[in-house]
Amino acid sequence: MSNQIAVGIDLGGTNIVTALITDDGAVVGMASRRTDAQRGAENVVSEMAESVRQLIEKHSVPINDVVGLGIGAPGPLRLREGMIHRSANLPGWQDVPIRQWLQEKSELPVQLENDANAAAYAEHWVGAGKGAGDLVTLTLGTGIGAGSIIDGEILRGHFQNAAEFGHTIVELDGRPCTCGQRGCLEQYASPGNIAKYAIEQIRKGSKSSLGPVLKANGAFDSQAIAEAALAGDSLADTIWDEACRYIALACVNIQHTVNPEILVLAGGMSKSGDFLLGRVRQHFAAQSWKIFDDAPRIVLSELGGNAGVIGAAGLAWKAHHNGTASINFASGVRSAE
Ligand SMILES: [Zn+2]
Known part of the structure; x- marks a missing residue:
């Protein structure tokens, strides 16, 4: 055996x-x-x-x-x-x-x-949520993938497509998404889209230490935004913080719909570690309700x-x-x- x-x-x-x-x-x-x-x-x-x-x-x-x-x-x-x-x-x-x-x-x-x-199943089985029966993973990658484990089982729904939190709408009539909706979470908080947004802002004339990086390389990623924000770049900090606010908003909505014990942040953006986690937790605390203590523990992926x-x-x-x-x-x- x-x-x-x-x-x-x-x-x-x-x-x-x-x-x-x-x-x-x-x-x-x-x-x-x-x-x-x-x-x-x-x-x-x-x-x-x-x-x-x-x-x-x-x-x-x-x-x-x-x-x-x-x-x-x-x-x-x-x-x-x-x-x-x-x-x-x-x-x-x-x-x-x-x-x-x-x-x-x-x-x-x-x-x-x-x-x-x-x-999500892996994080529940042997990762950041080991032993937790109820867990949600947000994978902040090119888009935002999500998985939901309820009582040890993957949440599927009637059409077998539940837990698409990346395509929950966070802005009415917001930015168009590749899925055909407008205002999807992943348009405001996925690494690819925040980099795209930062590049747009710089091209429109916003001052940033990422300007020369853009000029030299033609592009940059969300990690560069996090680093610039940490180094005190005001545009980068605003964009990073805004993304964390949207992720926190999603976490509040997940708290009320799925009510997980653990909420795992994974994917490329989670490589920024505490700079992501700290901001998301801070905005979550500000946005979440105050009438009942059922906040999930928000943690970083252990399995990457x-x-x-x-x-x-x-x-x-x-x-x-x-x-x-x-x-x-x-x-x-x-x-x-
Ligand atoms: Zn979408």
Whole structure:
């Protein structure tokens, strides 16, 4: 039993990360290769299966010791059908039956999950919210991904697409979002968008120490904004603080809808550590209600960029323990031993 292992895959628009994960969440081995999404979904799935095969071989794991495979993929997904419906990060993909294809190519039971949900599951399983049954993760990446764990289970909702907190509207008739709505949280608080906003302000003539950086490099990221703000740059501080206010607003709304014990901040912006956490906590305290003490503990991710791949494997372990890990071939069903 102790030699058993689960495979996690984090399918991103840029990279496919594959990892071997033990039953207590330890990473035994990890590999990464580029996602060549333009070559089509079936080729990418073959690459994924090949990456799994190579990693298992490299670590001399007998195939019978592999309890299953979990994949975290960008959504929206059709989870019941095991499909990627479409994805901004995987251009041209439409209703790709990734679970079935990967089962056939890997001959392993496959669990498909939204990547943000997989990351939330990992933080609940072995990360910043270990032991907490009720947890929400906000992944402040290119956009804002979110996952919600309630009583140890991923919150899905009727359409299997719950917890899209990045697309909760924080400004009526606000900035247009890539999703078709206006005023989405991720337009005001994701690292990519605050960098875009700062660049716009500088191009319009706002004075900032980031001006010369923009001139030299043509761009900068949210980390540069945090550093400039810490160094006393007034424009950078205003923009960073505003983003933290919007994140705090989202945290208050999550407090009242999901009522989690822990709220994990993850993704690129969380690399700024206490400068993010301190501001968000401060604005949360100012905005949150005063009539009942049910504020979540707001913390930073402990798993960083590995949360997705660890969580995906964690879901393969969960299915294995629950006895729901099986492969449906045209010829019949095989349960993983
Ligand atoms: Zn949106």
